[in-house]
Amino acid sequence: MTPAPPQANAVTAGLARGPAPSALGLAPGNAGAALNAFLTSCPGLVRRNDSTGLTQPQDWTLPCAAAHLAA
Secondary structure (H helix, E strand, O other), X not given: OOOOOOOOOXXXXXXXXXXXXXXXXXXXXXXXXXXXXXXXXXXHHOOOOOOOOOOOHHHHHHHHHHHXXXX
């Protein structure tokens, strides 16, 4: 199978912004679990090479830093 050509950005790949986090209806315990799961993924996100070209490792630096502050 031939890989799809890289997209210019997420919008051209057909992605759209999701709902605001406040609209997800997460209970505090669930939000904490989601934050912990994201924090667990951060080391891989900041060093991973996304072959789609939609993200770069440096794209995750600020979100991961903010998540660490929120934890």
